[in-house]
Amino acid sequence: xxxxxxxxxxxxxxxxxxxxxxxxxxxxVNMGPQHPSTHGVLRLVxxxxxxxxxxxxxxxxxxxxxxxxxxxxxxxxxxxxLTDRMDYLSSIMNNWAVSKAVEEAxxxxxNSRIQYIRTIFAELERxxxxxxxxxxxxxxxxxxxxxxxxxxxxxxxxxxMEETVGARLTMNYVLPGGLMADIHPNFVHRVKEFIKYxxxxxxxxxDLLTNNVIIQERLRNVGVLSAQTAVQYGATGPVLRGxxxxxxxxxxxxxxxxxxxxxxxxxxxxxxxWDRYWVRVEEMRQSLNIVEQLxxxxxxxxxxxxxxxxxxxxxxxxYYSQLETARGILGVFIASDKKDExxxxxxxxxxxxxxxxxxxxxKGDYIASLIGAMSxxxxxxxxxxx
Amino acid sequence: MxxxxxxxxxxxxxxxxxxxxxxxxxxxxxxxxxxxxxLRSILWLSFKGILRGLLTTLSYFRRPSTVVTxxxxxxxxxxxxxxRYRGRLSLIHNxxxxxxxxxxxxxxxxxxxxxxxxxxxxxxxxxxxxALDQFIWRQDTCTFCxxxxxxxxxxxxxxxxxxxxxxxxxxxxxxxxxxxxxPTAGQLDKLDDEELAKEQMKPMKKxxxxxxxxxxxxxxxxxxxxxxxxxx
Numbered sequence: 001x002x003x004x005x006x007x008x009x010x011x012x013x014x015x016x017x018x019x020x021x022x023x024x025x026x027x028x029v030n031m032g033p034q035h036p037s038t039h040g041v042l043r044l045v046x047x048x049x050x051x052x053x054x055x056x057x058x059x060x061x062x063x064x065x066x067x068x069x070x071x072x073x074x075x076x077x078x079x080x081x082l083t084d085r086m087d088y089l090s091s092i093m094n095n096w097a098v099s100k101a102v103e104e105a106x107x108x109x110x111n112s113r114i115q116y117i118r119t120i121f122a123e124l125e126r127x128x129x130x131x132x133x134x135x136x137x138x139x140x141x142x143x144x145x146x147x148x149x150x151x152x153x154x155x156x157x158x159x160x161m162e163e164t165v166g167a168r169l170t171m172n173y174v175l176p177g178g179l180m181a182d183i184h185p186n187f188v189h190r191v192k193e194f195i196k197y198x199x200x201x202x203x204x205x206x207d208l209l210t211n212n213v214i215i216q217e218r219l220r221n222v223g224v225l226s227a228q229t230a231v232q233y234g235a236t237g238p239v240l241r242g243x244x245x246x247x248x249x250x251x252x253x254x255x256x257x258x259x260x261x262x263x264x265x266x267x268x269x270x271x272x273x274w275d276r277y278w279v280r281v282e283e284m285r286q287s288l289n290i291v292e293q294l295x296x297x298x299x300x301x302x303x304x305x306x307x308x309x310x311x312x313x314x315x316x317x318x319y320y321s322q323l324e325t326a327r328g329i330l331g332v333f334i335a336s337d338k339k340d341e342x343x344x345x346x347x348x349x350x351x352x353x354x355x356x357x358x359x360x361x362x363k364g365d366y367i368a369s370l371i372g373a374m375s376x377x378x379x380x381x382x383x384x385x386x
Numbered sequence: 387m388x389x390x391x392x393x394x395x396x397x398x399x400x401x402x403x404x405x406x407x408x409x410x411x412x413x414x415x416x417x418x419x420x421x422x423x424x425l426r427s428i429l430w431l432s433f434k435g436i437l438r439g440l441l442t443t444l445s446y447f448r449r450p451s452t453v454v455t456x457x458x459x460x461x462x463x464x465x466x467x468x469x470r471y472r473g474r475l476s477l478i479h480n481x482x483x484x485x486x487x488x489x490x491x492x493x494x495x496x497x498x499x500x501x502x503x504x505x506x507x508x509x510x511x512x513x514x515x516x517a518l519d520q521f522i523w524r525q526d527t528c529t530f531c532x533x534x535x536x537x538x539x540x541x542x543x544x545x546x547x548x549x550x551x552x553x554x555x556x557x558x559x560x561x562x563x564x565x566x567x568x569p570t571a572g573q574l575d576k577l578d579d580e581e582l583a584k585e586q587m588k589p590m591k592k593x594x595x596x597x598x599x600x601x602x603x604x605x606x607x608x609x610x611x612x613x614x615x616x617x618x
Contacts, residue, residue, distance in 0.1 A: 078498035081531035145443055152453070159468075166470035166545065172531045180532060181470065207442045213432035308537055 008045060008057065026054060033062045037140050037371050040381030044358075044370075051366050056359045064385040071345040076102045076176050076312045079345065084170035086349060087383035089129040090325040092121045092165075095174035100255065101321035101332040102176040105314040112257065113301035114178050119256040120294050121161070121173065123287040124191070127198075128157045129326035130280045130287075133378045137277070138209055140375040141218055146209050153201055160190045177306030188295055195288055202285060210281065219273040223361040223373030226271055233360070234353035237328025238283065239377055242268040242276035249324040256323075260297075261290045273376035280378070313340050327351055327378055351383040467547030472530040474548040475523050477563040478541075484571035485564055486542040489518040493534035493543065501528040510569050512577055517569045525551060525559040540570075 011028075026049050033043040041062035047055035067086060071079045076098075083094035096118055103110060135150020158168050164184040165171045173180045209215050225235070230243040240247060248265040250258040266282035268275025306312075314336040322331040328350025335344040354377050362370045446453055458465065467473065479485050489506035503522040510517035535543045553559060568574075 074498055075496075077533065078496070078531075081498060081529060081533070145439075162471065163468045164470070166468065166472045166532065167530065170529070180536060184470070204442055207438045209439070211435040212439050213435045216435075 008059070011045075011047070011055075011057070031370075033059075037374065038381070039136065039379060042355075042379070042381045042384070046367070046370075048367070051368075053362050053365055053367060053370055056362055056370065058355055058358065060385055062385070063382050065382075067386045068345050068347060072342055075340045076314075076342070077308070079342065080175060081170070081172040083347075084172050085382060086347065086386055087325060087327060087330070087351065087380045088169055089132060089380055090122075090125050090327065090330075091169065091171045092118075092125045092173050093323065093325040094330060095172060096122060096256075097321065097323050097325070097330045097332045099174045099176045100323060101319055101334055102312060102314065104321050105317075105319040105334060105336065106176070106312055108177050108306055108312075110178060110305050111299075111301040113299050114303060114305065115257050116294055116298045117179060117183055117303070118174055119258060119261075120191070120291055120298075122256065123290045124157060124161060126326045127284050127287045127291075128154045128161075130284050131157070133280060133375075134205060134209070137372075137375045138215075140371050141215060143209070143212075143215075146205075149201075149205070149208060153198060156197060157194055160187070160194055163187065163190065175304070175308075176312055178302070178304030182303040183298075188298070191291060191295055195292055199288065202281070205281065210277075216274070218369070218372050219277055219376065221270070221272050221274075222365065222369045223273045223376065224271050225357055225361045229360050230271070230357060233357050235328070235357050236350050236353065237324065237326070238276055238279045239328065239354045239357060241265065242279045242376075243271035244268055244275075249322065249329060257294065258290070261293050263287075263290050273373050276376040276378075311340050313338060314342075322348070325350060327380065327383070328354060347386060349383045349386060351379050351381075355379055355384055467549070470545075471547045471549070472532055472545040474525065474546050474551065475528070475534070475561075475563065476544055476546050477521055478544055479565055480571055482571070483565055484574055485518070485566075486540050486570045486572065487518045487521060487564065488540060488570055489516055489521075490539065492537050492539065496533055496537050498531060498533065499527050499529060501525075502534060507567070510573075513569045513573045515569065515573060517567070517573075518564055519567045521563040523561045523563050525561060526556045 026047055029046045029048055031044040031046055032038045033041040035042075035044075038044065043059040043062065045055075045057040045059060046053055047057075065085065067082045070082060074082075080095050080098050083098055084091040086094055102108070131150045131154040133150075135147035135154075138144075138146025138150070161171070162168050164181065164187050165173045166181070225239070225243045227243045227245050230240050231245060235243070236247075244267060246265055246267045249255070250263075251265050263286045266279045266286065268279055314334065316336055316338045319334045319336065320331060322329050324330075329348070330350055331348030333344075333346040333348070334342050337343040358370075358374060358377065362373050365373075477485050477487055489504055491504050491506075494500075494502045494504045501524045503520075503524070505519045505522075507517045507519050509515070530545070532545065535545055551559065
């Protein structure tokens with residue numbers, strides 16, 4: 001694999017060159033950092049020939065908050081709440097990733113009640129993340145109604161989670177060694193109500209967007225990402241599975257109590273935006289199945305196995321742990337020097353790798369396709385920069 | 387600004403072996419336009435797809451009660467937040483206005499972004515034990531992570547459902563949570579002399595007043611002219 005390193009300035013100069021003729025010429029356009037369809041402050045430098053995209057260079061760093069550096073001055077309990085602010089649509093899964101890494105490194109064993117609740121919450125969070133993505137995809141492609149529908153159903157689910165957690169977006173619910181609070185007495189009942197409410201709504205989603213010919217035409221065979229390229233670029237989650245690689249940590253390296261749930265992993269065949277769309281919609285159905293199976297079997301027990309203090313000390317060494325968030329694999333790397341603070345903390349965030357798939361996906365296609373393809377990647381920009 | 391541009395090398399790369407992955411394969415690809423169809427059937431299916439979407443939206447006119455709308459802020463009077471909702475932090479005071487904070491400073495130590503600052507009397511005159519002087523909470527830096535509530539050994543802190551906190555000057559978001567500077571409810575009960583106990587609850591010299599901090603000066607926070615700020 002060859003890697004060329006060139007500055008943005010060089011690229012621009014190369015493209016424009018000395019050509020001053022009035023004929024068409026290649027030119028550069030900035031998309032973002034304040035473009036509404038980039039869902040945040042992502043800047044894409046597009047090299048265009050007319051309306052065709054020849055190159056697409058993402059420029060990062062507009063929302064960098066140095067979460068990894070701040071973590072070096074915090075104990076492991078406090079590190080967790082910063083991860084809410086990375087991929088804010090899967091905050092509990094981010095919390096869990098850090099907690100899992102710390103628990104594995106420090107040798108803390110949590111009871112099965114905690115694992116059940118964590119798994120249920122992770123799946124509920126996956127559903128609400130995909131609901132928002134579904135609405136936003138519709139909005140990016142020019143239909144405003146799906147956004148309202150997606151947000152409406154997400155509101156119902158958000159209320160269910162809010163009752164237990166106490167927060168709506170930056171939840172900070174999972175701690176190393178347990179949970180912030182036990183589930184609310186109403187929780188099981190309300191989740192069951194939600195499942196009953198949401199199943200028919202998924203069919204409504206199909207009526208509204210999936211079967212619509214405009215959406216089909218704008219997603220089908222657009223932004224094709226081959227399985228090889230997806231693996232080369234380190235794409236994970238629905239982006240990888242949409243390209244036909246059946247790799248899901250929940251199935252292949254089960255954590256939590258995923259091994260006790262019966263579910264299928266949707267996989268695409270072509271690798272276009274449409275496959276990624278279908279994989280996510282199908283994942284919502286599978287997540288509902290997982291929640292339904294686990295909900296009645298929550299065993300009794302404590303919600304916190306360790307006495308709360310800041311002194312979780314990890315033996316010297318390097319530790320890595322990963323799990324599947326709504327967007328792909330979130331890896332947590334901890335280098336420890338026996339103190340209660342990490343010496344170095346690194347996050348392998350799914351969105352960072354998924355973002356780079358944009359260029360091979362969209363090369364030679366129209367700008368309008370870029371919007372659809374980017375929406376099907378489901379990027380959360382704060383997770384890219386951290 | 388240097389950018390790395392990896393060049394896709396699909397042709398050079400040998401076919402990849404993904405190992406034996408256990409994931410099952412569901413490949414849902416229902417298709418309207420995928421197969422070869424006549425133009426007429428394509429047009430009909432397209433029309434049907436759009437019509438179904440429109441009918442879905444229209445059907446909500448028949449059942450408006452299923453549409454969720456929060457009438458905020460009109461429903462302020464009746465709006466109830468969840469019991470565990472993380473809003474403004476508060477120090478719990480009982481009916482007699484006594485708090486239970488012993489100024490042990492555990493919450494201050496474990497606060498991830500130093501939003502809690504506690505000052506204390508090292509030795510209270512009446513009880514001879516340390517007593518709380520000021521419990522300062524800076525909402526402007528707080529991330530509502532709930533750790534202070536969780537670690538408090540005496541359960542004296544709680545997050546209230548109060549979420550409306552917009553102000554024009556962020557210095558107004560510095561709160562003094564305790565209503566008096568002095569010993570806890572338990573320590574005051576042990577005192578035999580009731581008048582002495584009441585005296586302990588009177589405002590002390592160091593005590594800056596009720597919330598918000600009324601222009602008190604702190605490290606990193608210059609003196610605030612409250613009258614000017616609140617006029618805005």
